[in-house]
Amino acid sequence: MAASMPANVEVQFINESKGRGLFARQEIKEGEAILDEKPLVSTQFLWNELYKYTACEYCLRSLETAEAMARRLTNNPALSLPHPECCALDPSEFVVCPQCQVLYCSEECRKASWDRYHQILCLGSSHHDSDHPLLRLQEIWRNIHYPPETASIMLICKMIAMVKQAEDPGHVITIFNKFVNNTVNEEEQIAHKLLGDQFKCQLELLRSTTAEILFDESIPQWFTPEGFQSLFALIGTNGQGIGSCSISVWVKNCEDLELPEDKKTELDDFIDQMYEELEKESGSFLNCEGSGLYELTSSCNHSCDPNAGITFPHNNHVLTLVALKPIQPEEEIYISYISECEMSRSRHSRQKILRENYLFTCRCRKCDFEADEPDVTSEEEMDSGDEDGSEKMDNL
Ligand SMILES: [Zn+2]
Ligand SMILES: [Zn+2]
Ligand SMILES: [Zn+2]
Structure with a gap:
């Protein structure tokens, strides 16, 4: 079950406060895929599922056809996508769990889920009975964690079920124990956001x-x-966001089509207009979303000016780490733990997000460089409401 180490990278211990890091063992070119990694465990977010983003229970593959998904998200049942052959889904391969009817993209995924955790978590015939304790637990979770979602109680449930189902529970426990699960950063007195007042009661x-x-x-x-708080901190600090989307696969395949110039322009215009309608109806919520635990990628440290990025090019939970810059042998590989939008914010705001979610104060090159600049807070940040005056005073 443990991840095998690709030849081009290695995990090195840096020091007590930084812990581990991922380092290049050879030269890596810009745009090159550094590694592919399957998660130890992954799950779709619960609101995302409730809002009918249909994903494989095991691998999070987006299971609506691009057209069905575009119709739902633009709220336009008459929308028809050209080049249906660019939607790579084959619904004839889908299978359901015979007991609880949950959907999988393939027999392989159904079996992997059953063999790892689904024997314990299968709702059986009571999947419509909202009194089932597992559905009650999901309801409790949804009521305290509204979108945008960053974690799921189901990741913890699957981890426990994996231990319960394992032939050698000790082995599974050892693997999960390798993930950092500090509930507080003692040195800097920071408690994890998932353990904050909002969730305490x-x-x-x-x-x-x-x-x-x-x-x-x-x-x-x-x-x-x-112990339960530690599990929360573990999924909070190590849970990697996952996104899959049949529409993106269709768009990507359309871009690769060899078409005459005028047809190409026509298709591009169609896609642009579709995205405008999607944006108007559904904002930025276009993906099946979830999170997972990745053994190797979790050893990557954060930088606000990273040299690598995380992508999900396979329309499922398989992560591909891609070089954003040329990387030299022995150089550390950094990713960003925060979204692109958050990355464009001021040093002050980035550091606040990183402290609350990942329990450290960023001392990356960009943060060091900007340390001498005055802390400007953009209007957008004032509006976002997560920055009240008292906190700003503490941090200044
Ligand atoms: Zn699948
Ligand atoms: Zn089932
Ligand atoms: Zn930084």
């Missing part, structure tokens, strides 16, 4: 409900209040 309810459904004698430590 609900955390005990989540813990007791999870224990009621999934308690296991081989991991009693995961069900104590402290």
Whole structure:
């Protein structure tokens, strides 16, 4: 189950405060794929699922055809996409769990899910019965974590179920124990956002409900209040966002078509207009979204000026780390833990997001360089409401 190490990179221990890092062992060109990695465990976000973004339960492949997805998200049932052959989905390969009817993109995914955790988490015939404890737990979670979603209680449930189903539970526990799971940064007195006031009163309810459904004698430590907080911190700091989307696959395949110039322009205009309508109806919510734990990629440190980026080119949870700049042998590989939009914000705002979600103060090259500049807060940041005066005073 452990990730195998590609020849072009290695994990090195840096120091006590930075921990590990991923380093290049050979020259990597800009645009080159550095590695592909499957997660140990992944899950779709619960609101995303409720809003009918249809994804494979195991690999998060987006399972609506590009046309069906575009119709739903533009709220235009008459929309018809040209070049249907560019939508790579084959619904004849889809399978459902015979007990609970949950959908998979393939028999391979159904089996992988069943073999790893689904025997424990299958709702059986009670998948419509909202009194089922697992559905109650999901409801509790949705009520405290509205979109935009960043984590899911189901990642914790799947981790527990993997231990319960494993022939060698100790081995699975050891792998999960390798992930950083500090609930606080003692040195800098920062507590994780998922453990903040917003969640505090609900955390005990989540813990007791999870224990009621999934308690296991081989991991009693995961069900104590402290242990459960550690699991939260683990998924909060290591959970990698995943996005899959049939529309993007269709667009990508359309771009690769060899067409006469006028047909090409016509298709480009169609796509531009479709994106405008998508934006108007659904804003930025175009993907099946979820998160997963990636053993190797989780050793990558953050930089606000990264030399690598995370992509999901296979329309599922398989991550591809791509070089954004040329990387020399022995050079550390950095990714950004925050979104592109957050990256364009001031040093002050970036550091606040990183502290609350990843428990560290960024000292990357860009942050160092900008340390001498006055802290300007853009209007957008004033509007976003997450920056009140008192916090700003603390940080200045
Ligand atoms: Zn799948
Ligand atoms: Zn099932
Ligand atoms: Zn930085």
